[in-house]
Amino acid sequence: MTIKIIDILGRLLNIKDKPKELYVLGNYELLNKQNIVAIIGSRDCTEYGRKNATYFAEELAKRDICIISGMAIGVDAFAHIGALENIRENNSSSWRRI
Numbered sequence: 500m501t502i503k504i505i506d507i508l509g510r511l512l513n514i515k516d517k518p519k520e521l522y523v524l525g526n527y528e529l530l531n532k533q534n535i536v537a538i539i540g541s542r543d544c545t546e547y548g549r550k551n552a553t554y555f556a557e558e559l560a561k562r563d564i565c566i567i568s569g570m571a572i573g574v575d576a577f578a579h580i581g582a583l584e585n586i587r588e589n590n591s592s593s594w595r596r597i
Contacts, residue, residue, distance in 0.1 A: 524570060534564040540574025549577045556581030
């Protein structure tokens with residue numbers, strides 16, 4: 500990681516069991532926003548899960564809350580669809596512990 504990325508993701512340095520790797524697709528500077536919500540769930544989600552992920556992400560995005568996920572199909576994908584329906588800033592991140 501570059502110094503700039505470490506500065507932006509500085510909040511992660513305070514986590515006791517922090518991830519060794521962090522993959523980000525999109526504008527990583529959004530991870531420094533104060534209001535961030537991760538929406539994650541089943542890859543094989545039901546229609547109920549799809550509707551709720553989309554609805555909650557859209558409502559949160561209307562309130563300028565950044566939506567992040569693990570970038571998987573299913574609930575994660577529908578969360579980003581909901582956030583994008585409101586045309587707000589959106590960021591995808593994937594965590595992997597080693």
